[in-house]
Amino acid sequence: MKLLRFGPHGQEKPGLLDATGTLRDLSGIVDDIAGNVLSDTFLAKLRDVDATTLPAVSGQPRIGPCVGRVGKFVCIGLNYADHAAESGLPVPAEPVVFNKWTSAICGPNDDIEIPRGSVKTDWEVELGVVIGKAAKYVDEANALDYVAGYCIVNDVSEREWQIERGGQWDKGKGFDTFGPLGPWLVTRDEVPDPQALDLWLEVDGHRYQNGNTRTMVFGVAQLVAYLSRCMSLQPGDVISTGTPPGVGLGIKPNPVYLKPGQTMRLGIAGLGEQLQRTVSAD
Template sequence: MKFLRYGPTGAEKPGMLDANGTLRDLSAYMTDLSGDSLNPQNLASLAELEVANLPEVTGTPRIGPCVGGVGKFLAIGLNYADHAAESGMDLPQEPIVFSKATSCIIGPNDDVEIPRGSKSTDWEVELGFVIGKTAKYVTEAEALEYVAGYCVINDISERDFQIRRSGQWIKGKSADTFGPIGPWLVTPDEVGDPQDLALYLDVNGQRRQDGTTRTMHFTVAQIIAHLSQFMSLHPGDVIATGTPPGVGMGMKPPVYLKPGDVMELGVAGLGVQRQQVRAAG
């Protein structure tokens, strides 16, 4: 199943796509795609609905982030061998974990702002997943049972803030609009093996990233098991799993985003994002 949220910023409604790709309203069955409503059993029960009888959403509403009320927005760094190589860094022995401020989350097609003082705003297509039930001290074997669904994430990054402005990576990862999520939250039964998904990113129609989750250093299951040893993961927490090669920082010479640029990115089966870049006000 493909779930999504639609409507104005801060007033999104829950919806799902039917077999023909028509957007259907789920407001009669849940207030939002957030918190305990994301329990995999709850989402599975919606499969029993007569989807064709749900109200059809007409027009072209804005698509919001595919999950609301995010408590934690975590990400894994240097998780693709070829991306680590282009960054000139060794693969880590354990997952590199950092946070993105939840205030950076936007819809998949909302504009992206280059923050004031930015020298090097970069792109990163990533497979994301959303936690559906509380995970604490879980094993790798059971880890995927805690996933509500998968989604596309653009882990936009300001490299100067991230690398040269001291402290943790969060400085370069958390500017407003640096976390487009969606368009869809796709349930695990429809995704299949999360370690066999193609992903790509174009800038102004030119292919920059072209990879596959088969080359992830740490799998989704390993990431969940690892994180759950250090903190409880709660329903609605979002985790980005790293990016393949082709980021602007890795080009020679480096190439970064500028106002007017357009990014298009996607992960197989999870939909496509499209963002126009503008300068922060």
């Protein structure tokens, strides 16, 4: 299934994209794509619903972040060896873990705000993993059973705040609008191998990133198992799994960064596309 949320910011309704590409309203069945709705049991019930009996949504509503009430937005750094190389950093022996604040979450096509004074705002297309049931000390062999589904994340990053301002990476990762999620959550049954997905990103029509999740240093199952050892994971938590090479920071000899008035387009095979315009933060 492809589950999504649509409507004005803060007033999103749950929806489903049917086999014909028609957006269907799920609000008569669930209140949100969040929490226990993401369990295997509830997803199985949704799968049994005849989509043609659901109200079709007319027009072109705003698409919101594909999961609501996110408790944790956990990110993995340097998880592609060639991205670590372009960043001038060693391949990590264990996952590099940092956070995005949940206030960074926005819709997949919402404007991205360039922070005041920023000259080093960057892009990162990433595979997002949405947790479906509570996970604590899970084995890698069973880790994917705790995944509800997958989505696209643009891990927008302000490199000066991330690298040059002291402290940890979190400061450069959590500005408002720096966490677009969606357009939809594709349930686990439709992604038989999360380590075989092409992903890409363009800025103003120029392709900067081309990669495949098979080149991750730590795969999805490894990451879920690892994170469940240092925190409990709850339904709706999002894990952003790292980016392939081609970020602005890594362009030699002169890095390239975002400025207001540009357009980013990014996608992952089977998970859809995002389209964002950059604007100056108010």
